[in-house]
Amino acid sequence: xxxxxxxxxxxxxxxxxxxxxxxxxxxxxxxxxxxxxxxxxxxxxxxxxxxxxxxxxxxxxxxxxxxxxxxxxxxxxxxxxxxxxxxxxxxxxxxxxxxxxxxxxxxxxxxxxxxxxxxxxxxxxxxxxxxxxxxxxxxxxxxxxxxxxxxxxxxxxxxxxxxxxxxxxxxxxxxxxxxxxxxxxxx
Numbered sequence: 001x002x003x004x005x006x007x008x009x010x011x012x013x014x015x016x017x018x019x020x021x022x023x024x025x026x027x028x029x030x031x032x033x034x035x036x037x038x039x040x041x042x043x044x045x046x047x048x049x050x051x052x053x054x055x056x057x058x059x060x061x062x063x064x065x066x067x068x069x070x071x072x073x074x075x076x077x078x079x080x081x082x083x084x085x086x087x088x089x090x091x092x093x094x095x096x097x098x099x100x101x102x103x104x105x106x107x108x109x110x111x112x113x114x115x116x117x118x119x120x121x122x123x124x125x126x127x128x129x130x131x132x133x134x135x136x137x138x139x140x141x142x143x144x145x146x147x148x149x150x151x152x153x154x155x156x157x158x159x160x161x162x163x164x165x166x167x168x169x170x171x172x173x174x175x176x177x178x179x180x181x182x183x184x185x186x187x
Contacts, residue, residue, distance in 0.1 A: 062087070063084065063085065063086060063139050063181060064084075064085050064139075064178055064179060064180050064181060064186065065082050065083060065084055065085060065138075065139070065178070065179040065180075065181070065183075066082070066083045066085055066091075066176040066177065066178060066179070067079075067082055067151070067154050067155065067158060067176075067177040067179050068080035068081050068082070068083055068174070068175065068176055068177075069155070069158075069164050069168075069175040069177070070175070071164070071168055071173070071175055077159070077164040077168075077175060078115055078116060078117060079115050079116035079151060079152070079155050080130075081130040081134050081151070082130075082134060082135075082138075082147070082150065082151045082154065082179070083134045084134060084137045084138055084139055091134075091137075092137040093133050093134065093136075093137065094132065094133055094136055094137075095136045095137035096136050096137075097136070098131060098132055098135060098136040098144070100127070100128040100131050100132060100144065101144060102124050102127075102128075104144055104145050105127070105144070105145065105148060107145075108145070108148055108149065108152065111152050112127065112148065112152070115152065115155055116148075116151070116152070116155075127148070131144055131147060131148075135147045139181045140181055140182070140183060150183055153183075154177075154179060154183065154185075157185070158177055158185070161185070163177050163185065163187070164177070166187075
């Protein structure tokens with residue numbers, strides 16, 4: 001019996017069994033290579049995510065905007081304004097003398113009344129405040145009509161992308177969506 005076991009374990013296996021073992025070894029080797037490739041891909045993705053996160057942090061430490069939204073009791077969002085930011089915590093206000101011309105917004109009034117309204121004051125007074133306080137400091141050169149048009153466009157795009165829900169902070173009750181100086185979302 002020991003002769004059989006000795007022969008079985010210590011002599012090369014020949015024929016179809018040897019081919020099967022070689023085939024299984026190749027499959028195992030390919031599986032290991034595939035696993036290593038998957039791990040390498042995951043590492044690359046993680047590295048890219050870290051780089052993207054660092055770029056976002058860097059972008060938020062230089063001039064950009066916040067698209068500020070109000071969240072209402074029915075969970076809908078309306079526009080508060082577009083606020084230039086020097087960094088995440090510092091923003092300029094009343095940078096230059098600008099004049100608010102309510103009449104220049106006639107073509108936008110239906111949209112403004114629907115998406116950018118005040119629950120505390122007359123809408124006209126609210127829009128005047130936003131234009132004078134924040135619009136006077138924009139990083140991107142624009143007039144009053146362009147300011148309000150750009151904000152409405154950003155609002156529509158943000159809603160389409162689900163950004164209000166993503167950026168709403170229930171603790172602070174604020175929704176501040178970062179936007180770069182080219183008026184593209186930072187996300």
